[in-house]
Amino acid sequence: KQEVTQIPAALSVPEGENLVLNCSFTDSAIYNLQWFRQDPGKGLTSLLLIQSSQREQTSGRLNASLDKSSGRSTLYIAASQPGDSATYLCAVRDGTYKYIFGTGTRLKVLA
Amino acid sequence: GAGVSQSPSNKVTEKGKDVELRCDPISGHTALYWYRQSLGQGLEFLIYFQGNSAPDKSGLPSDRFSAERTGGSVSTLTIQRTQQEDSAVYLCASSSGTGENSPLHFGNGTRLTVT
Numbered sequence A: 001k002q003e004v005t006q007i008p009a010a011l012s013v014p015e016g017e018n019l020v021l022n023c024s025f026t027d028s029a030i031y032n033l034q035w036f037r038q039d040p041g042k043g044l045t046s047l048l049l050i051q052s053s054q055r056e057q058t059s060g061r062l063n064a065s066l067d068k069s070s071g072r073s074t075l076y077i078a079a080s081q082p083g084d085s086a087t088y089l090c091a092v093r094d095g096t097y098k099y100i101f102g103t104g105t106r107l108k109v110l111a
Numbered sequence B: 001g002a003g004v005s006q007s008p009s010n011k012v013t014e015k016g017k018d019v020e021l022r023c024d025p026i027s028g029h030t031a032l033y034w035y036r037q038s039l040g041q042g043l044e045f046l047i048y049f050q051g052n053s054a055p056d057k058s059g060l061p062s063d064r065f066s067a068e069r070t071g072g073s074v075s076t077l078t079i080q081r082t083q084q085e086d087s088a089v090y091l092c093a094s095s096s097g098t099g100e101n102s103p104l105h106f107g108n109g110t111r112l113t114v115t
Helices: none
Strands: A004-007 A010-014 A019-025 A032-038 A044-051 A056-059 A062-067 A072-077 A086-093 A099-101 A105-110 B005-007 B010-013 B019-024 B031-037 B043-050 B065-069 B075-079 B088-095 B110-114
Touching: A004 A086, A010 A019, A019 A032, A019 A086, A019 A105, A032 A062, A032 A072, A044 A056, A044 A062, A044 A072, A072 A086, A099 B043, B005 B088, B010 B019, B019 B088, B019 B110, B031 B075, B043 B065, B043 B075, B075 B088
Parallel strands: A010 A105, B010 B110
Antiparallel strands: A004 A019, A019 A072, A032 A044, A032 A086, A056 A062, A062 A072, A086 A099, A086 A105, B005 B019, B019 B075, B031 B043, B031 B088, B065 B075, B088 B110
């Protein structure tokens, strides 16, 4: 059974710092992996999707990498800003269509 | 619409009452998911619809939960005889298909409180 873990559960950094969020999964047979952010009281906003054959994806200050063999993905945020404060979740899609979610990393960027 | 729309945004109900939650996916999206997010927990898969195929109901926690999707578009999640443990945020998501490069798009959710 696929399990997704995100470490740390919470992170607080000063503005301007580069940071890395981690996501690990137990079964490497994934279809794709998606990173989301969730603001309080809101739904999830898709940030990046990495297909199983890809190693990384970039969007602006965000870069997500995928290492299927080791069951890990990282989300790198460059030059963090207070507006980046949110909960970040990763989800892996198994061989069917189900997405299995981690419990998220709650990020706070201090001004 | 521009995004996935869910209604109501908040629902407070008394234990034992039935509730209906609505999801309007992005136009043209054939795949529709319902998830439940409880406080401090990850997202829990409930049900999946793909086009006109039979839905995958394997995540529904009990027979008090049911969902339908009419005309391949709008979906309704119904919870009968609500219990306090049903209190959670119910999230709907859609995607354009089952392709590897089809991201999930979520609505803002319905926060259900059972008193």
